[in-house]
Amino acid sequence: MSIPDITDSANYVKSVLKAFAILEQLDSAGEMSIGELSSRLSMNKATVHRLVSTLKHAGYVNQNQDTKKYSNGMKLLTLGNRVAERAGIRRVARPYLEELAKLTGETVNLGIKAGDRIIYIDKIESKSTIKVGLDIGTSIPMHCTGLGKAYLSFMPEEEVEELINNTIFERFTEHSIVDKDTLRTSLLEIRERGYSIDDEEYVIGLICFGAPIFDYHGNPIAAVSVSCPKYRVESKHQKIYADYILGTASKISRQMGYSL
Template sequence: MYSQTMLTEKVPIRSIAKALMVIEYLASCQTEVPLSNISSKLKMSKSTVHGILSTLKQYGYIEQSSFTGNYKLGIRFFELGRIVASTWDVRAVSGPYIQKLLERTGETVHLVVLDKGEVLYIDKRESNQSLRIVSEIGSRLPAHCTGVGKVLLAYLPKLEMQRIITTKGLPQYTKNTITDPLKLEEELKAIRERGYAYDIEEIMENLSCIAAPIFDYSGKAIAAISISGPSTRFTAVRLEEIKPILIETAAEISTSLGYRR
């Protein structure tokens, strides 16, 4: 990210490009760094690097140790990060993407979060096909028997996931509902490994879906999206057709929220 090639590209203001290289390098080090190391690594003169550091330090973006004289990123980056994070509303960011997903697949799309151990539906784009899904924004469903719920459980810390299962229980809704905690944990492990989840008539007869997680800038799965439809239409072939489109959309939303794999 801080390679010399950045300066060989057509950059309107080279001094800004150099300052960004210094910032990226310090961020990658995650510790205090002497000026000589920065100069050597980035192949810049010490005077140039010192000038950049002095300017950034003046505005609070760089801190210099009073003991070693080494440099590290300043508190201003933390303050700005909090401001940026607060403006990233997952529903607002996801809106255009899930609308595009509806248009590409022609199937109902849901956006959900995990709240108090349950799935909370925060957005929906509905299919105009004859067989549609009856669901409402603001409604809640159990996590253990929905595709979106299983995805979000799968990416929780193990103890938190187990606490939800213990607290909420695993009530049976259909013959396909997983009611054994050990079997559910095995299913969640498989979901983590492949990156998506299925719900084949686990909460309602003749209802199937496929779901994928949405990650924020910290790498936390903060939401999930799903494509749902009647099982008569959601055959194995149909699920395979829409799977890559769903995964691609979830990845695009995650990137827009600052997630970097």
């Protein structure tokens, strides 16, 4: 195991690469001492000790109190599980997204949280001549989208508050929520009924219905939505779309290990 060569050092932090090299070495070799890591990685002992101490403090490395050697911590496993879940969600969700698209005839979206934004990771576009939707890979604020609000509503309260208090609420349309208390009230309503509505909050003329997807712990890991031109959705259709979206989210959640 070695540290990658850096041709453009201005764009990289060498200490971060060294820390990852340590984690990869521990992953392949199990418990190792500072001296063993230093020798294996051709790295100064003082540097190894400083980096390992930092990783230990952050919870990514454990120290055996008997041997004084180091190994990777459970925090890495937790992160790995989350990445695996998110990578797998698109494959698992796809047939259910296709089913939802057939039921509604509208554009169906799948998104995951990234900081204070939601990223669209999959989409099935409506076959209608007039259609709406955002491209896969698009990232937009959570407070003004069906996907984002559905996800946000079921996050732990302290995480929601942290996000709300650290977010600058951008106004995209006259219907965008830009007040913290208004958003809190909206999130409570969404949590009670189980699904979100984005009624022209991000794009004028666009309405979206969203619902969260849960993992086996009952935590939101993604969200699914139906997007369509508002003129195509009469009030009587809203409940139908809501039932469809809740059913789809429930099916995907069960596939991800969630049970009520």
